[in-house]
Amino acid sequence: MQIAKKCFTEGLIQLTIFLSLVGVRVDIDSYLTGYYSPLAEINLGPSSAYTQTPFHVLRDTLDGYGVHPKCPELDYFFASRRLLDEVRTLGSPRFHTQLNAWLVHQVSSTGPSTSNNPDTSAGLESTENEAGEASEHLPVRGQDVHCQPDSELAQGPCGAGAFLSEDEVKIKEEEEAVPLTQLADSSTLEHESLLEGITTLSEPDHVPPATDINWNNLLSVADLDVLDSLVTDRLLELDSDISSAISQDVSLHDAMVASVGAFGPASGSAESRTVGQQQRTLLWLESTNSSLSDSLPGMAVGLAALPFASVCNLTGNMTSQGALGDCLDEAVFDQINQLGLESLDTIDNQLNYLECLDSRAFEDLDSDSGLSLESSYGCPVSPGSSEMSSSSSSLYCEEEGGATGYSSEVDFKPSKGIIDHSTMWPPVDLSESVWHDHSYSSPPLLSRPSLSLPCKTEEPEEDTGPQLEERELSRDEMRARAMFIPFSVLQIVNMPVEEFMEVLDSHSFSPEQVTLLRDIRRRGKNKLAAQNCRKRKLDAITGLEEEVERLQAQRDRLLREKRLTAKTMGAVAHQFKQLTRDVLSRLRDASGRPLNPERFTLQCGANGRIAVQPIRQPAVTTSAGKKTDKRKKEKKQ
DNA sequence: CGCTTCTGTCATCTA
């Protein structure tokens, strides 16, 4: 599970990078907390790929601090704003493919000790505390403009600025003169150069109040009207997508989408202090997105689904959604098929059994000791076993009227028609049971004076007639005959308890006869019970075998899906590497030189910000690894 | 003759 989650996270990072190229900001910090340490943010300027939306600032300014940050309506409002902005961005023919970023750390040839900040070498190990401290110095803009006052830049770590080298700070100081308002209002913001973005982003003090007016304009009521329909449709769509595609416990609560170009690089707020406070509040509000999403399941899922819908569309359409859908479909259809087959089998069994009964209607007169034995007794007309008492009573009258009390033709012919109605087992099994049952000889045989010796020969249908006489008598039948009991074994077994008791009382049997009658009844019922029990056992075995086959098929299917997913994840990882190289090739360091992709990498940090992290020198790790290996070897020795 | 399968029966438990 962890491996799968890790793969998922990696894919998420890759998606974040990818979306950042088109100006969509994805906040996945909460999800990545368990795997990646929060990173200092980068990407400044008008064309920054990770430009934070100013809605959080608006939340503070418009709604004020009186509104609880976890207010669902408030969160929905700002989320709607983000969605609207996303729609606007999508409507633009241009995409912001140019990334501006702070050079987080420049790896010198001698080592990382040249940096003022001792945490620069920490890289990924930078903690959230640092991010939190940095957030205090962030400008009010609320965007991913991670510029900060110069004075504070030199003080210590704060966001991306925490990793700025001295040279970079100097460059910023020299280029402070660039007005940020121009950047904010200019339509050519996306064409700003990287260094320009850096310098502008390092100018929070020049932010005019006009930018707030721009924000207010962006939050016009008309936009909200348009937004409602768009958001509703989008949420519904994405809600269904994410619910179907991600059925597992994937908690991407903080996924957010924001537009980049429309809001431009933000010029910072007037005062860095207030900026820091507001930004801190902003960050705190962001951090509560998880809980907000919990309180607002539908909307949270919808918001979270925004980037994930892209994920599914870009990478995992087949693997996640399609595969799961196929799985569910197959499982459902398997059950439906089973149900349908069961019902069909029942019908077929009944039909087949009727055929068997027709073919053997006059054959196994005494072979009804199977499941049908109970209902087959002496009921010439009535098909139900519940009517056995009345039918048996009439039969008793006939029997009592006769010499031996057994009228052959009347007794067993009708009983065959009763069997098919009362049986609950498949025809094959029932036929087998009837075929092999010899314990209860037919009443006509009992009625005959001359009894054949028990030879237990199974007579087929064509043997009906004189050959029935040769059928063997069961031991109980012989005993009953020997004891002059005027009832057949079939009658003794099938008659109800009350009737049986009445027979015992009314016929003034001797104790031996009563004992024999009880034994015959007990053995007869137990024989049927044993037959049923064995049939059930066989059915259970058959059912288990079918279950094994079904589970094996399901296992094979899941293995195929697993292989497909692994293949997709590998492709995504490869794509991520290529995107990282592309991004790094567009970045410049303080001296204007392009970053070496071999020495730097992109890391997703807190609040979805991306930081350029230096790749650790393999020599260090290798040396450490060698040391540890040596220690291990020494310990072994 | 030995093995397997089928069937009946007994003993026991449970409802």
Next chain:
DNA sequence: TCTAGATGACAGAAG
């Protein structure tokens, strides 16, 4: 307490 049903175990017959 009795009865019916279920089931494991055993034995005998048959292939």
